[in-house]
Amino acid sequence: EAGVAQSPRYKIIEKRQSVAFWCNPISGHATLYWYQQILGQGPKLLIQFQNNGVVDDSQLPKDRFSAERLKGVDSTLKIQPAKLEDSAVYLCASSLGERTGVRWEQFFGPGTRLTVL
Amino acid sequence: GESVGLHLPTLSVQEGDNSIINCAYSNSASDYFIWYKQESGKGPQFIIDIRSNMDKRQGQRVTVLLNKTVKHLSLQIAATQPGDSAVYFCAENRYSGAGSYQLTFGKGTKLSVIP
Numbered sequence: 001e002a003g004v005a006q007s008p009r010y011k012i013i014e015k016r017q018s019v020a021f022w023c024n025p026i027s028g029h030a031t032l033y034w035y036q037q038i039l040g041q042g043p044k045l046l047i048q049f050q051n052n053g054v055v056d057d058s059q060l061p062k063d064r065f066s067a068e069r070l071k072g073v074d075s076t077l078k079i080q081p082a083k084l085e086d087s088a089v090y091l092c093a094s095s096l097g098e099r100t101g102v103r104w105e106q107f108f109g110p111g112t113r114l115t116v117l
Numbered sequence: 118g119e120s121v122g123l124h125l126p127t128l129s130v131q132e133g134d135n136s137i138i139n140c141a142y143s144n145s146a147s148d149y150f151i152w153y154k155q156e157s158g159k160g161p162q163f164i165i166d167i168r169s170n171m172d173k174r175q176g177q178r179v180t181v182l183l184n185k186t187v188k189h190l191s192l193q194i195a196a197t198q199p200g201d202s203a204v205y206f207c208a209e210n211r212y213s214g215a216g217s218y219q220l221t222f223g224k225g226t227k228l229s230v231i232p
Binding site for chain 2: 004031033040041042043044045048055056091093095097104105106107108109110111
């Protein structure tokens with residue numbers, strides 16, 4: 001079974017520039033998550049999708065961050081404009097999204113390491 | 118506020134010894150507690166979980182203990198190997214509605230295995 005795919009793996013930009021990250025979840029997974037992981041910290045949830053609808057975006061800085069999952073499969077996360085404090089690894093995860101059994105388990109992609117100069 | 122935290126940021130153990138990584142949590146309304154392993158350049162990888170109505174669960178070389186009285190979680194790794202070197206996170210898992218769950222992670226403990 002293929003895992004969660006993310007691209008690019010690394011990105012370096014200057015502050016005030018824009019950047020976009022792409023995620024392809026595991027086939028059949030209804031729920032998709034974007035996390036921000038600052039160096040030395042645990043991942044922090046930014047946004048959660050169930051199919052193509054947003055379940056929770058309460059921790060997404062909406063003045064500069066946006067995310068979409070138009071067809072309920074792939075997703076993109078955009079930052080515009082970027083700030084120095086946005087330097088982090090952006091992780092995408094997916095899960096089946098069912099309540100029963102252990103189908104809540106989230107599978108993580110390798111992440112995109114963003115450096116803002 | 119709600120948080121999941123760790124007692125120690127780093128842990129060094131001799132190869133072959135047992136490792137114990139601890140975690141404190143503050144939110145009692147969680148369905149599961151999970152331990153993740155994150156190697157450099159990779160995303161977190163599921164190790165083991167424990168349902169909130171259990172106090173112990175064993176896997177292959179790993180054991181998780183849950184003490185709800187003091188809101189404490191621990192991960193025990195038996196016969197630690199060099200491949201166990203990584204950052205370990207505890208996380209709490211709660212139902213977030215619409216058939217999906219959310220994870221809240223702690224800060225992590227870096228485990229270094231000395232050959």
